[in-house]
Amino acid sequence: xxxxxxxxxxxxxxxxxxxxxxxxxxxxxxxxxxxxxxxxxxxxxxxxxxxxxxxxxxxxxxxxxxxxxxxxxxxxxxxxxxxxxxxxxxxxxxxxxxxxxxxxxxxxxxxxxxxxxxxxxxxxxxxxxxxxxxxxxxxxxxxxxxxxxxxxxxxxxxxxxxxxxxxxxxxxxxxxxxxxxxxxxxxxxxxxxxxxxxxxxxxxxxxxxxxxxxxxxxxxxxxxxxxxxxxxxxxxxxxxxxxxxxxxxxxxxxxxxxxxxxxxxxxxxxxxxxxxxxxxxxxxxxxxxxxxxxxxxxxxxxxxxxxxxxxx
Amino acid sequence: xxxxxxxxxxxxxxxxxxxxxxxxxxxxxxxxxxxxxxxxxxxxxxxxxxxxxxxxxxxxxxxxxxxxxxxxxxxxxxxxxxxxxxxxxxxxxxxxxxxxxxxxxxxxxxxxxxxxxxxxxxxxxxxxxxxxxxxxxxxxxxxxxxxxxxxxxxxxxxxxxxxxxxxxxxxxxxxxxxxxxxxxxxxxxxxxxxxxxxxxxxxxxxxxxxxxxxxxxxxxxxxxxxxxxxxxxxxxxxxxxxxxxxxxxxxxxxxxxxxxxxxxxxxxxxxxxxxxxx
Numbered sequence: 001x002x003x004x005x006x007x008x009x010x011x012x013x014x015x016x017x018x019x020x021x022x023x024x025x026x027x028x029x030x031x032x033x034x035x036x037x038x039x040x041x042x043x044x045x046x047x048x049x050x051x052x053x054x055x056x057x058x059x060x061x062x063x064x065x066x067x068x069x070x071x072x073x074x075x076x077x078x079x080x081x082x083x084x085x086x087x088x089x090x091x092x093x094x095x096x097x098x099x100x101x102x103x104x105x106x107x108x109x110x111x112x113x114x115x116x117x118x119x120x121x122x123x124x125x126x127x128x129x130x131x132x133x134x135x136x137x138x139x140x141x142x143x144x145x146x147x148x149x150x151x152x153x154x155x156x157x158x159x160x161x162x163x164x165x166x167x168x169x170x171x172x173x174x175x176x177x178x179x180x181x182x183x184x185x186x187x188x189x190x191x192x193x194x195x196x197x198x199x200x201x202x203x204x205x206x207x208x209x210x211x212x213x214x215x216x217x218x219x220x221x222x223x224x225x226x227x228x229x230x231x232x233x234x235x236x237x238x239x240x241x242x243x244x245x246x247x248x249x250x251x252x253x254x255x256x257x258x259x260x261x262x263x264x265x266x267x268x269x270x271x272x273x274x275x276x277x278x279x280x281x282x283x284x285x286x287x288x289x290x291x292x293x294x295x296x297x298x299x300x301x302x303x304x305x306x307x308x309x310x311x312x
Numbered sequence: 313x314x315x316x317x318x319x320x321x322x323x324x325x326x327x328x329x330x331x332x333x334x335x336x337x338x339x340x341x342x343x344x345x346x347x348x349x350x351x352x353x354x355x356x357x358x359x360x361x362x363x364x365x366x367x368x369x370x371x372x373x374x375x376x377x378x379x380x381x382x383x384x385x386x387x388x389x390x391x392x393x394x395x396x397x398x399x400x401x402x403x404x405x406x407x408x409x410x411x412x413x414x415x416x417x418x419x420x421x422x423x424x425x426x427x428x429x430x431x432x433x434x435x436x437x438x439x440x441x442x443x444x445x446x447x448x449x450x451x452x453x454x455x456x457x458x459x460x461x462x463x464x465x466x467x468x469x470x471x472x473x474x475x476x477x478x479x480x481x482x483x484x485x486x487x488x489x490x491x492x493x494x495x496x497x498x499x500x501x502x503x504x505x506x507x508x509x510x511x512x513x514x515x516x517x518x519x520x521x522x523x524x525x526x527x528x529x530x531x532x533x534x535x536x537x538x539x540x541x542x543x544x545x546x547x548x549x550x551x552x553x554x555x556x557x558x559x560x561x562x563x564x565x566x567x568x569x570x571x572x573x574x575x576x577x578x579x580x581x582x583x584x585x586x587x588x589x590x
Contacts, residue, residue, distance in 0.1 A: 028445065052441070055475075060434045060468035067438020067452075070416070070424060071373070073445070075438075090428060091465075095435055099416040099425040 005144075006169035009202075010108035012147035013165045014039025017076065017106075018046045019148075024155055028068055028075045032058045037167075038078040038108045058083045062091040062103070069101040074155055077103065081110035081164060085126035096160050097133040104154045105130075105162045110140075111252035112280060112297055113168035113202060115290035122285035128257025130162040131230045137183060138230040140164040140251075140259075142204035145174035146227055149181030157183055166252075168290040170202045186233035188240075192222035195246035195312060197304075198237060200226045200259045202294070203250040203278075209301030210250075214308065221248075221308075229259050234266045241273040248276045248308055252299055255279040276311045278304055313356050315524045316590055321391065322352040323584045326553045327577060328387025328400050334573040336383075336404035339412065342563040343457060344384030346488040346521065346548040351388040353527045354453060363393035366420040372450050373439045375424045377432025377466075378457035378486065379413040380565070385422070386410055394421035430463025432456070433483060437469045440481035440541070451535075455484045459491030461502045467512065473541045474513030481541040482534045483514070486521065488550035490561040509543035521548035555579050 021027055021043060030052045035041040044051035054061040058079050065075035077084065084107040085092070096103045107126060114122045130138045137157060141147040147165060154161040173189075189204070190211055199207035204225045211221040222244055224236065241247050247267065249260035260277030267273045280297055294300050298307055313321065325348045333339040355361065359372040376385050383403060390397040402408035409418040413427025423439070426432040436454035443450055460466065473481055485505055493499045502508070506516045515537040519526040527546075534542035550564070551557030554576040568576055 050445070054472060055468075057465075057468035057472070059431075059465045060437070060472060063431050063434020063465070063469065064438035064441060064472070066424070067375075067435040067440075068442045068445075069438075070435065071439050071442035071448075073442055091431055091434070094425070094428045095431045 004171045006171050007144040008167055008169045009141055009144065009147040009165040010039045010167055012144040013106050013108060013151060013163070014042035016148040016151035017043040020152060020155060021047045021050065024074060026072060026074045027155065028052060028073045029078065030054055030061050030065055030075055031078045032056055032061050032083065034079055038106065040078045058088045059091045062088040063095050065103045066095040066099070066101050069103045075103055076106045078106040078108065080121060081107035081123035081126040082121055085129045085162065086123055089129050093133050097136055100135050100159055102158055103160050106165065107163065108165040109167045110164045111166060111201070112285040112293045113166050113252060113290040115167065115293060116287050118287035119284035124254040124280045124285065125257065126164060127229055127253050127259065128261070131262060135159055136230060137161040137228065139183070139228050140201040141227050142201055142225055143170055143172045143174050145172060145179055146181060150227065153181055153183050164201065166202055168202065171205045173205050173208065184228045184231040184233055186236040187225040187227070188222065189225050190221070190223040192220040193244060194220045195248060196222040196224060196240040196244045197248045197250060198224045198226055198259065198263055199250040200229060201252050203252055203299055206299060206301045207250050207304055210304035210308065213301060213305040226259060229262050232262050232266055234270065237263055237266055238271045241267050241271045245273065246312055247273050248278060250278045250299070250304055253279050255281055276308065278307050316587065318352055318356060318524045320584065320587050321356055322349045323553070323580055323587060324391055325352055325384065325387045327580050328390060328397060329383045330554065330568065330573060330576045330580065332383045332387060332400040332403040333567045335401040337567050338404060339383050339567055340380040340565045341383065341567070342490070342550040342557060342560070343378060343486065343488060344381040345552045345554060345557065346550045347381055347384050347455060347486045348552065349522050349524065349527065350455060350484055350486065350546060351384050353524060353531065355388045355392045357528070358531050359453065360450065363421065366394055370448065370450050373423045373436070373452040375432045375436040375439070375452070375454040376414050376426050377436065377454050378429065378460050379427030379432060382412065382414050385414060389421040429457070429460040430465035433466055433469040436481060437473045437478065440473070440478040441476065443480050444478065451480045451482065453482045453484065455486060458485055458487045458489065458496050458502060458505065461485060461505065462500050470509065470512040470514065477539050478541045479538050482531070483541065483543045485543065485545050486548055487545055488548045490550045490559070490564065492561065492564050494561055506545050513540055514543040515540045516543045516545065518545045518547070521546035522552060553580055553583060
């Protein structure tokens, strides 16, 4: 079997911006001294005049983006999730969300897979923060193909969008001829009748592998990729819950406020179902190689498989 | 407009402020009154705007970074013809488009929603940068409070504007010397304000906020200045024009009752009559 191609979605972000820069002349990319890490440096190389380094001042960067959007530009602000969604939360809420400005937030280094930098830089709260902002679209792509499609969709969507990317190289799983990305539409990756695994981001490929392990035990799991946490594909989730009776959510994010909470909000109102939330428990992350952390925090295929077996 | 006409207009703006805040039974009269002459100069003399076409593309932009003095901005916009002066009485009422703080989505002539201090200046910097990126000729103005500049984001924005040489940006600081908890130098002194902006590579001009000749000279000098943004530090009197509100921190964020309203309007009527004698 050939080696699975792996690429970090932050890389996809930088590549997509550079590829789309020609098609969208109003596209402006802002960074806060992290262009090498967020990969907006790739765009800078292609379009140096349209790449604005704001220095280490994320709150100001978000405000500048709001001003650019109010005058017809399509700005992407880029930083680590911690400093975009975290530090600049109120700027995003008041200067971008409230006036409903066409600002895109490209947040890289989300979750514990930041790795060695440790807890201060591992944002496990961004989905929770961003999805409380009225009108905000929240997207957490699962691989390179989806991340690039999400950047394009974000440009074409009028209004604020939060895009969540990772530092760790993840397997390309959506490289199929019929792949189609639509904001707010979940994707069924595997049918199954015993339970539904709803996953997002890098946990999608791990969940697919976990479904493979469950199959060996005779458990037939349906797997849904939810790349858009807001607006959530409620129809798909309600139908799957009714169909399989059990739901597991998997995310590289706090179990408080993220995908799991969004799914529970939806199901409690529409189709009360037992939901097992797998994610980062109510704890901070720590330093270590990303792959080892994903394993330690139980977000790899084996961890997901074990947790499901214990609880279901 | 000549100086006398500007003075008369500013007095009408002040009446609008008192009327709006009295009707709302809440709001921020002190800082609205201190900035009334600045608002009047900007909207009746300086800025390229069209009340009949509030969204025209080449208009000059204004961001009220000290968004709590919305009554001052609204009264000016109303008198300039952006919406009926009568509507000022709906300020802060449920269902009114005149929100407690500027709301870009619903108020004609408002270029940016604001109110959370320190944020407006960044958005103004973004607008000025945008004009530079696409070679547009419009200019961007933003008004800050002297208490507001305690917010760190103000200096992030100032550093960027100075570094990028945004000479199409004018930052005005309404230096009325008072904030909610008292005198700015007692709470957490931002002085010297002019030297701070100079250090951030701004062209700095100190003026009396209530002297239209000085305002006129300052804004003209700002237009002439190339290669740096301008900061106009405008020394003002909080509550200006209403005898019992002048220099009182307590009038930062409280509304006059019916009796106080009558006294305030009588003060402004007297000022108006005196101007008519000139």
